[in-house]
Amino acid sequence: ETGVTQSPTHLIKTRGQQVTLRCSSQSGHNTVSWYQQALGQGPQFIFQYYREEENGRGNFPPRFSGLQFPNYSSELNVNALELDDSALYLCASSLTADYGYTFGSGTRLTVV
Amino acid sequence: QKEVEQNSGPLSVPEGAIASLNCTYSDRGSQSFFWYRQYSGKSPELIMFIYSNGDKEDGRFTAQLNKASQYVSLLIRDSQPSDSATYLCAAYYGKLTFGQGTILTVHP
Numbered sequence: 001e002t003g004v005t006q007s008p009t010h011l012i013k014t015r016g017q018q019v020t021l022r023c024s025s026q027s028g029h030n031t032v033s034w035y036q037q038a039l040g041q042g043p044q045f046i047f048q049y050y051r052e053e054e055n056g057r058g059n060f061p062p063r064f065s066g067l068q069f070p071n072y073s074s075e076l077n078v079n080a081l082e083l084d085d086s087a088l089y090l091c092a093s094s095l096t097a098d099y100g101y102t103f104g105s106g107t108r109l110t111v112v
Numbered sequence: 113q114k115e116v117e118q119n120s121g122p123l124s125v126p127e128g129a130i131a132s133l134n135c136t137y138s139d140r141g142s143q144s145f146f147w148y149r150q151y152s153g154k155s156p157e158l159i160m161f162i163y164s165n166g167d168k169e170d171g172r173f174t175a176q177l178n179k180a181s182q183y184v185s186l187l188i189r190d191s192q193p194s195d196s197a198t199y200l201c202a203a204y205y206g207k208l209t210f211g212q213g214t215i216l217t218v219h220p
Contacts, residue, residue: 033207042116042200042210043156056207090155092208098144098163101208103155 004029004093004104012110013081021076021107023091032074033101034066035090043090049074078109086111115139116203118211127220131188135201135211138182142203145177145184150198150213160186191218 005024013019025032031050035043045058049068063079072093078085088108092101119134137145144163148156162168162175162184174187184203188195198213 035208035210040213042202042212043208045207045209048207058207088155098161098204100144100146100158100161102158103148106155 004091004102006089006091006104006107008107009105010108010110012112015081015083015111017081018077018079019081019109021078021089021091021109023074023076023093023104025072025074025091025093026102029093029095029102030072031094031101032068032072033092033094034074034076035092036060036085037088037090037106039087046076081111083111085109115209116201116211118199118201118214120214122215122217124217124219125191127191127193127218129191129218131191131195131216131218133186133188133199133201133214133216135184135186136182137184137203137209139203139205139209140179140182142205142209144204145175146202146204146208147173147175147184147186148200148202148210149195150200152197156200188216191216193218193220 033048034046037043048056052068068074088106090106091104094101147160150156160175162177168175172189176185201211202208
């Protein structure tokens with residue numbers, strides 16, 4: 001059973017650019033959620049997908065968007081990058097959310 | 113008021129002592145509660161979850177939930193230096209909402 005994998009592990013982008021982060025959920029997990037974690041803070045919920053449909057969104061602007069594919073893998077897209085978007089982006093998957101989410105190792109995004 | 117709030121740290125305890133981590137939540141609809149451990153530069157790792165009032169024990173870890181007081185805690189018995197990490201409390205009600213984390217240091 002493979003865990004949650006994210007790519008890339010590190011990324012440096014310039015302000016104004018666009019970025020796509022990828023996540024493969026744990027085998028059999030049909031729910032994927034994305035989080036942004038700034039240094040010294042807890043993860044902040046961005047949005048969640050269940051069977052390819054967005055079923056929850058946090059307080060993030062529309063330039064943060066996502067997709068979930070039929071194999072339950074997912075993408076996070078961020079347009080018009082700002083310096084404050086620099087953070088660790090975490091993907092987590094779950095089969096039964098009441099029993100917790102498994103996190104990937106994250107993508108460290110630096111916007112310069 | 114933050115949705116999930118953790119006791120301010122950092123918390124420092126000697127090896128072998130009991131570490132006590134506390135968390136309060138504001139949404140009474142929250143159904144399940146989780147404690148994650150996060151080592152520096154790593155992603156969160158689930159260590160305990162609880163959804164019924166009372167205590168739940170797993171090895172050296174005990175999670176406690178009091179829904180009337182909207183309070184969750186984690187006790188770590190016989191603390192080890194390897195327990196030194198940031199501990200994140202999270203509440204689930206359609207989504208996971210995390211607290212800001214408490215840094216725990218266990219010194220030899």
